[in-house]
Amino acid sequence: MKEKSVTAGDHPLRPEENNTEKKEISERIMPVLALNEVFLGESLSSRVSYLEVKFDNNPVMKTRNSGLCISTGTGSTSWTFNISKLTHQSVETILKYVFETTRFPVNFKDQKLVEAITQRFNNELVFDPELNLMCYTLRDPVSAGTFPTAVEKKPRGKAQRMEIKSRCFDACLVIDGSLSYKFNDGTRAIVSIHDEDVLRTVHIYSSDI
Numbered sequence: 001m002k003e004k005s006v007t008a009g010d011h012p013l014r015p016e017e018n019n020t021e022k023k024e025i026s027e028r029i030m031p032v033l034a035l036n037e038v039f040l041g042e043s044l045s046s047r048v049s050y051l052e053v054k055f056d057n058n059p060v061m062k063t064r065n066s067g068l069c070i071s072t073g074t075g076s077t078s079w080t081f082n083i084s085k086l087t088h089q090s091v092e093t094i095l096k097y098v099f100e101t102t103r104f105p106v107n108f109k110d111q112k113l114v115e116a117i118t119q120r121f122n123n124e125l126v127f128d129p130e131l132n133l134m135c136y137t138l139r140d141p142v143s144a145g146t147f148p149t150a151v152e153k154k155p156r157g158k159a160q161r162m163e164i165k166s167r168c169f170d171a172c173l174v175i176d177g178s179l180s181y182k183f184n185d186g187t188r189a190i191v192s193i194h195d196e197d198v199l200r201t202v203h204i205y206s207s208d209i
Contacts, residue, residue, distance in 0.1 A: 001028060001173070001181070001189045032175055033197055036075030039174040040164055040183055041067025041139075048142060050167035055136060055159040062167075065155075066139040070162060070191050073129030074199075079177075081125050083137050084156055091118045132193055133158045161192040 041049035049067050054060045071080035088111075095108035095117075107113060127135065138155035165188045173183040183189065 001030060001187065030175070030181070032179055034070075034072065034075075034175045035199065036176050037069055037071040037079055038191055039067055039069050039079075039177075040166070040171065040189065041065070042168050042171050044170065047169075049171065052165040052167060053136075053138075054163040055157065056161055060163075063138055064142040064144075068164060069137045069139060071135045071137070072193075073127045073131055073133070073135075075176075076126045076129075076135055080135055080137050081122070083139055084125050085122045086118055088114050088118050091121070127158070132195075133160060134162065134191065134193060136162060161190070164189045164191070 040051065045066070048064050051063050051065070051068055052060055053063060053068065069080050069083060071078075092108055092114050095106050095114065098104060099106045099108055125135075127133065135158050136156065141155045165186075166183045167185055168183065169185060171183040173181045173189060175181075
């Protein structure tokens with residue numbers, strides 16, 4: 001993670017001041033690993049987070065949202081799952097709109113159908129922890145216009161390497177909901193998976209059990 005100190009002129013919403021002094025930038029590797037997820041965003045939940053993100057070899061994307069949640073397969077059943085999951089009410093409403101728009105014979109009142117589609121969608125959010133992939137979710141993305149752009153229509157996906165640059169004023173990088181690090185404007189974080197960091201477990205079998 002590369003980081004620098006923040007001044008008033010660093011904030012993306014405030015004009016830059018003429019400052020010829022060089023800002024000291026440091027680089028370090030976090031001393032801990034994430035088992036479930038990493039969150040990056042403003043510390044105050046009511047404040048919009050400004051982030052520049054790059055997933056694998058895709059172009060850099062500038063986003064405004066309520067924070068970025070990056071999850072491993074182990075953590076895909078927890079926070080990121082609850083951010084993205086669909087409710088039965090949402091599925092029933094979507095099926096109703098499909099019927100009203102296309103007149104396709106869909107019984108949106110069929111609770112078995114609603115349940116099956118809801119379960120199918122939500123089950124797809126969970127993925128194998130052994131996959132060398134991470135899932136990212138942009139929470140509550142804010143569009144510049146009335147409707148989201150083509151890029152903003154995909155606030156969720158998977159990648160092996162993610163680069164995030166903060167344009168926030170008072171942000172944090174939180175590992176597994178416990179350890180928090182400052183992640184203010186100008187700080188850049190690289191989140192990736194390495195084979196040497198894989199969690200190894202031991203199964204002990206006993207004839208007495």
